[in-house]
Amino acid sequence: MKVFVFAENQKALLELCCGARQIGERIEAIVINSQDDKDTEVADKVWSIPQQDNAMLEDYTETIAALLEREKPDLLIFEPTKRCKLIAGRLAAMAGTSVMTDLIELTKEGEGSHLVYGGAAIRKEKLNTSLAIATIGPGVLQGSKETGKGEIELFPFVEPIRKIKVLNKEQKPKLSVNLPSAKRVIGVGRGIAKEEDLGMIRQLADVINAEVGCSRPIAEAERWMPKETYIGVSGLMLAPEVYMAIGISGQVQHTVGMNRSKVVIAINKDKNAPIFGQADYGIVGDLYKVVPALLDQLK
Template sequence: MSGIWIYSEDSMIAKELLTVGLALKVSMGKSVGVITLASEEQDAFIAAGADKVCILKGQNPWPESYAGAVADFLSKEQASVLLVGGTLRGKDLAAKVAAILKTGLVTDALTVGYVNNGIETTRLIYGGLAIRTEAVSLPAFVTVPPRTYTEAPAMAGRQGEIFTVEVDNTASGVSVSNVCPIIREGADISTASRVIGVGRGFSKKEDLAMAEKLAQAIGAEIGCTRGIAEDSHWLPSERYIGISGQKVKAELYLAAGISGQVQHVVGVRDSKIIVAIDTNEKAPIFAAADYGIVGDLYEVLPLLAEAIEKK
């Protein structure tokens, strides 16, 4: 079997997967390639470490219509590993390709390694309460959630092979009559460098203004717990941070009035610095925090905002 291949309809995620692919390249001694629909990114993939870039060129604009073409290509290449960006579309395509090729598939892997001539992965189970280790024989397909890894850095002067594969994907069996994009409010918190999370410690929606004032002072975005978004509807659902919501990898994450159940902590634990504010000194959030303030957020937040604004 030959080659490690990466696919994502999102080029940024493909560059993140190159970080994993390059590590596998060292341990497996195989080349790394990227399968893409974005021809404009071909040079960027080579610079980020890809040895080969395969550009799929078809008539259908929908990424999921390329599952058959990806399966055919991997079969001809006798691919050892396929790493797929774990978006909704990516997981849909990965499942279809794995079914066509009758290959093992692990979804939502947090780590991917080459062990005992196979691929070993870890992923969260039971709502983040445990980590499961799974081993898959080659060829192995794995989906990796976005932002699990940082993008592979570009290296000047790298050379690689770039080629195009013509695809007939007109007969998808699905016709799209209308597209209604999701209207998002504010910035994407999953990419924010500073985030303030708000929880049930706030008594009413109007009190969120305290967190917003502090966020403005430090240049942060506002996130929240599931209860704030889906039960109280104080903030839009794209602000919800947790195992089934957004995951943030911020330089600074400040949790205000959040008890810190595991479902929320899973969404923030990759942040560089976590600061927690809660009146309950035994709140689980303090176990995940680098710094903790045991106090009333109604007193602490205004004081923090005032101190920062004076600087």
């Protein structure tokens, strides 16, 4: 199978290229203006599209479509960012196919699995068109040690029929965390009573060298943490080495985002909380006593 890979972030591109070797024999990356040697180490070929002034990522859709038309890969995989999903959808419409979104598994035969009904069930699907398109989250495809041949070829930019006009650009406050690549993650939930108490969780994170994420209500309802940091079916899908759930009940919509973690530790005052069903280690207790005690010992 010939697999093409496109991602917004270089780290995701490298991870997807390495992982794609699990399912395909030939891996080719599509990048905007690649001058980075790292790209060439993981793909058999890198298609480099010249960067355009004031172009949005979506403006490269027609160029990617032209490349697909000429090179005819069997599968095109994307990092599951909003922008990449937009491009994936438009390309699928152009190619008369569909997109398998947010896959949690993809086989060599091209069968993808993804969560439906808010994470309560898994749907398996396979596209029966010559080109299949999928978006795949971090940690789903396990990396391979095989490297590529490192050839870069320029592919000319195709002017989009309807170009997006950029009126204004404003810097978004940069997130100081990169949860998908963190080896240790603390997830904090509604067990926390006040926003100030997050300080105690951050202290614990510093001590164990972890990043802090949260359950959806902490981001969406309380707005104590950025939306980009909540974990679960409608947020981030993570697979860290260690996940510590503090004051999180463990509803399925949350656990599907963390149940691929290698080790799960849960702290909850309710011994019947569903999160303990996912945990390798569980502490039944009030987090306001357990977290300071842990800090005391770990420091």
